[in-house]
Amino acid sequence: MLFWVVVATELLAFGVFFGFVAHVRASEPEVFEAGRALVNAHEGLVLAAVLLTSGWFVAEAVHACRRDQLRLARVHYTLALIAGGIFVGLKLHGYAALGPNARLGVSTYWDVFLLGTGFHFIHVLLGLAMLGRTAWRIGRRPFEDAEGAIAGTALFWHMCDLAWFFLFPLLYVA
Amino acid sequence: MRLLVFAVCLTLVALSVHVGDLHLALALAGVKATLVGLELMEVRRAAWLHVALFVGFVLVLTGALTLVA
Numbered sequence A: 001m002l003f004w005v006v007v008a009t010e011l012l013a014f015g016v017f018f019g020f021v022a023h024v025r026a027s028e029p030e031v032f033e034a035g036r037a038l039v040n041a042h043e044g045l046v047l048a049a050v051l052l053t054s055g056w057f058v059a060e061a062v063h064a065c066r067r068d069q070l071r072l073a074r075v076h077y078t079l080a081l082i083a084g085g086i087f088v089g090l091k092l093h094g095y096a097a098l099g100p101n102a103r104l105g106v107s108t109y110w111d112v113f114l115l116g117t118g119f120h121f122i123h124v125l126l127g128l129a130m131l132g133r134t135a136w137r138i139g140r141r142p143f144e145d146a147e148g149a150i151a152g153t154a155l156f157w158h159m160c161d162l163a164w165f166f167l168f169p170l171l172y173v174a
Numbered sequence B: 001m002r003l004l005v006f007a008v009c010l011t012l013v014a015l016s017v018h019v020g021d022l023h024l025a026l027a028l029a030g031v032k033a034t035l036v037g038l039e040l041m042e043v044r045r046a047a048w049l050h051v052a053l054f055v056g057f058v059l060v061l062t063g064a065l066t067l068v069a
Helices: A002-027 A029-036 A041-066 A070-096 A108-137 A146-172 B002-019 B022-040 B048-068
Strands: none
Touching: A002 A029, A002 A108, A002 A146, A002 B048, A029 A108, A041 A070, A041 A108, A041 A146, A041 B002, A041 B022, A070 A108, A070 A146, A108 A146, A146 B002, A146 B022, A146 B048, B002 B022, B022 B048
16 A cells, blocks of 8 residues: 555656646747757667566566465566666666767756656666565565565556656657 | 557557657557556556546546647
């Protein structure tokens, strides 16, 4: 239940930010388009696919845990972690490739791009830490509330997925 | 079912770039969010009020973003 409250709060916060991005996009179309033309939509597509794949592995891990297939669950969690790590690597590479003009205060596009993807990136790092901790504990140290810990971690990770679903078209698609 | 949702969402992600239309991409994001929420986050197994709240939130968010953007 606590995880649902956290996830709902985060989704609301992301939702408000998405509304702000949509408003900026509509009110400053030229500025927004000039910035957007410098980012690669296919990079956003690959990032979405990688995050979605990671989310699917996590969902499979939760079901493996429920069937008491702890080894399989750990394999799925590890694969989810690898996919999450690929997301982090690609995002860092994407930031590095943006060039010197892509920084806060240069244009409204870069403000919302860096704040939005940065806020999401922090959530991904947090989610990866939670996934890693849960994966390590499965089969090694018993959870006080196994269902809550395992499904809760998965919920948080899926929330990162949902946020990227909306962030991606708003920031990358023409 | 989880694999089907994953495959459908992956297809929709690719479609949103290739179509290149923001409003359609946002609508597809709403579909993906609903599918992932109901199946992978298991919202469909929750009480009907929670299901309605989740689907309602995604619909309102998608609608608002499509109108504003």
